[in-house]
Amino acid sequence: MNETDQLNWQRDNFENDFEAWEGDLWDRKRLGIQLTNYVDRLQCGAVLALDARWGEGKTWFVRHWAKHLDDTNHNVIYLDAFANDFLDDPFLTIAAEISQAFKNSDEIGIEEVNDFNSKTASVLISLAAILPVIAAKAGLHWIGLGGVGEAWQEVYKEGKEVFDTVSDEISVKVKEQIEKKIENHHIEKQTIQDFKKELAELAAQLEKPLVFIIDELDRCRPDFAIRLIERIKHFFDIPKIVFVLVMDKAQFSKVVCHNYGYDEKIGEEYLDKFIDFTVGLNSLAPGLMDHFKINIHSTFKNLGIDLNDQDLNGCIELIDFYVKEKKLSKRAILKLASQFALLYSTSFDSNKNQLLIMFLLNPAFLLKSNTSLELLKILLEQMNNYVELHKGDFEKYHGENYRADSPLTVLMRKANFFQDELGILIFIQLVEYYEQLVNSQKRFSVVSVRNLRPTDNKDFHSGWKNYIFGGI
Template structure:
């Protein structure tokens, strides 16, 4: 088959292949780019946490890829726009540290070091920093000295004392705390005084902890223990963005398969909030509205119809396979790579392109078999449908995808007639007003290729396009 050599105008443009992060504009609320309408959740949660009796830890729960990081960024935007201070730490980016206390202190230092040292809050923080080495693992002092968190100007005498006693520190991190109770109490008192730097109308400081469930299990556990035993002070609220199931499995990796990770987490989390999962359709429509995708479908009514089919097929199959937001992002990334490779004047056939991308992702074995032998097309169709034909309702994209796949069989080999007859017989089992009759008739009509399209050539072309990204393990 002839290879496409024309280069599309879209592919010549420089675009970022990763889906762009939500744009945050200083001083703007609500965020005009909040396509998932998180505004109400954020505005309702904020007064609860700002006015809660602290210390408090809230677990912000959502599945992996459920939008927790974006929610935190929006929440911080809202707080900033309303004159509140909040801090944020992505612990996955800092789990190379020996002790999670270091990045926590660094985040606090970024804010509190802006306070005037002659003021009460500034003086308290400077004293608290000098006590910090007594609370940090001896093995972590070298990292501080090397400048990993150079903003923390530790007292050298204390640093030396801790470093020289490295061999004397035994047991877990909580045992180490207990051996230095007076230092711990002094640090908490000083940090409490430092929180007086909060704006006059702000009762509590909210610290967001993101990506906890992606950290090394031991690091996640130590961070939770640090928060519970060192930062349990007035006016301090932590929001932990977690996938409880994933984090529980990580804890089992440390403590064993019989360990009850969920009960363990209850020791650290006071309140739980389940982040609302956005509708698949709303999310897909938002992500497919990216400029490089939109540009491809602008211009005439026919291209707009292709775009509508792309959305319908993407929504149907995302719901069928229960894709979370991150999985949808990965598929859209692959789709964007393919779109960039297709010449401007060529049809995308978005229904089949999406269906085969999903098939290769969800069942690579069936995809390979279908690629080599189109006679298993009915197995592919029923797999994509996800249930018996007699059950339930159908996405309007289903008969289009099924009809094109059946029509792609070669008449010369005699396969098309056999499967075409199958859908005729299936149609005749139902009354004409029955939806199943209408769907089977639609499949039969499309498979008959009454518009004269070359189904065999089309399906091979789509296979080639899908396999452009076959070796790309996209992570977003």
Template sequence: MNMSTKFIKDREEEITEPFKGDLWGRKQLGEKLTHFISNLQCGATIALDAEWGSGKTWFVKNWKADLEEKNYKVIYIDAFAHDFMEDPFLILSMEILNIVDSDASVSNRFKDKFISAYHAVLPNLPMLIWSLAMTLMGGGHFSKGVQDTITTVKEATGGVGEKVGELLEEGLKEHLTELVDNYNTNKNELKYFKQELENLVKDLEYPLVFIVDELDRCKPEFSIKLIERIKHFFDIPNIIFVLATNKAQLEESINSFYGFKSTNSYLEKFIDLNIKFPKRESDSYVEVIRTYVSKFGLRVNNKDILILSAVFNLNSRDLTRILQKIALMSNFNHYVSIVMAFIYLAMEQKSMNPSRMSEKEFLDNFMNLLITHVKSQRSYNHSNYDFANVAKFADQYASSQAGRDSSGFPYLLKYYYLEYTDEIIDERTLDMKKSLKDDLKASGYYNETDFVKSWDNYINSGFIVN
């Protein structure tokens, strides 16, 4: 019987108690952010920058609920769900209009100016003609590229093409003349739109907060349009935009699409303030691990999971998914080394491809991560460890972690030492090494000599029910 490890996502539910179950201490960030925007005398665009899986969406939805309890007007949109639209100007305008309770005459004036402004910001020619028109040079003459295209249309399609070419040429000239004539009109329409938008929100008790989520998942052209529209048309007092995004991912997407250099800071032109999610501290991991180990009924020493979570620098989504998978394995009637499973799955989560490693490569990779982690901790006495000799370090660190009830982590380190030390070991120790290796393997694959391959077979071929 094979079973996949897909997970059921939590249902979307109305948040009745903001920041309930706040395992990462995000409420404090929300309070600081609320205090900051309440004192702003102008509009602003704030980037809430966090990596994938850090809980951005959970945070902004709970922060939205918290703000609403304080009588703020708050808009939340999933940008990714709207990136099929031609222009985000419509979304931004209508969401603001829908949430603001204003005098009917003010709303109607805003609608009128919105319609005029919407026409002004959109090209009203099909893309082919628009692209051709953009290559027009001065003096009322078409550039060689446009003229060649028109000539090709005429020659390739005979009499009908001749007529089409003439209409295309005539239509381009008329449209470009209209663009020039309407330039000042369109410019004024956009000015009037911003004035009416200011009138719409000026009497709000608190700034209107507009949260844009999932921006880094959108098509690059839509992301840029949305950010540019915010800056050019919605940058007014009493409206605060908060962009919840992985900024590095968004910049990489934009750079790749438009051919910018990787050092280009295009987004900085549109963002007034960057806020990074606070770094995870070990104290934050403690509560998360305690909660999920209890929820999933795992029999494991929490300190082992705490150390491993810190070593791999896991975010909340990574940690939860790994524990979910281990819980699923543990429900079957055979032995599971939770420490070994956690390390393997964490490597998989971090795209380290553990299945392609030999046992030595697998353990070396983990030991290097562990050494880096230990060196970064102020609480450890570094003089106790021989960092140059990895096998001895494993033995020394295992001794420092030993003595905990039901702890599997020191056993893994001890196995590494016994397997790869240059020191001579006796028969009794060899028996211990064999026993340790058995403990690190999943049942059903004891014929495997390499426990890394055992775990690859075990995890990726499905779960065996005895």
């Protein structure tokens, strides 16, 4: 699937054949199987939202889940909404994808698929009943209507000369078309009902539900994204068809608010009208951290970082700490690994490399500290506060390795980021007695910047800033 194992400098290539859950760094397979079992039990249609922040691996998950569904003989459609938002109306795209899925199925005959396509065309014409003359008057090209749009363009071309010179007549024709649409309203309603009935009859023939995954919804043109979820609810809310909308729900609700002028709470309520329930794609759970460490180790190796185990453990433990504290996304962690690969010390100086990790994870440290030792003092305090707040989690996941009477000592032993020259217990004591810390700078100068020598305030800030952003 990738040219590299865990981390690719390019985007994942899902167009070629790949194995479901290959490189499952976040143990997403469990969620995929759980969702599959849920879908199989459904006796009705449903619209699910898969909610996660940008960079949490939504596309990776749904692509692998789609492959898993396909491997287990499910009917599955994957649609990149962002790649299709140049269209005006998503109805045709959704219907065409479903038609193709029916055609590919062994359970539905070709004549039945053709009947469905015919009813789809009738609905599309109803949706576009007054567009020909409006398009002619406005000079528009209705790309979003596909073949129907092309037909309207032909009408426009053939009558262009007349339309250009007789605008009053066009206005009359627009009025006539609107009046005709009102008169035929009951016919159009019946057309839509016939479409939904045909769709329901075909879906009922499927042994397993059709899963329609719509990705990149929060990256779409806002009006297209909103119309898409409205079309799903109004036309495709059918038993045995399950839609999965992939989005950052908080961001998407802001799009709704902006479009309709709602406040934030109303925006979420509006979305919930179209979504039956939301599945959160959670960040890495503490219980999976050992699995994560194995894979991030592999990621470092793929980037050419040949650290010894002792050095690597210190870096990974620091990442562990910040993943939990700041809820870093998968993408953020991989970007961190890439930047670390560019800047890490090839002299295998563990102290400098782990200071680098700290800066990359939290650039604000540059503003809070004037020396390396002051930086370490801040870090120790943060880690101590974190352990105190999450004492129960540490007891649960670290078991006998956790000592409630000395959480800071335990975490620092786990972090292990000054395991060689710098004795952790001695350093903690020095932090508690800052006067001794100041008098001991020479002893611990190994952790300073610029060849690990003590520096003044100006050199400390500018040195690390230049190093991180310029590699110098």
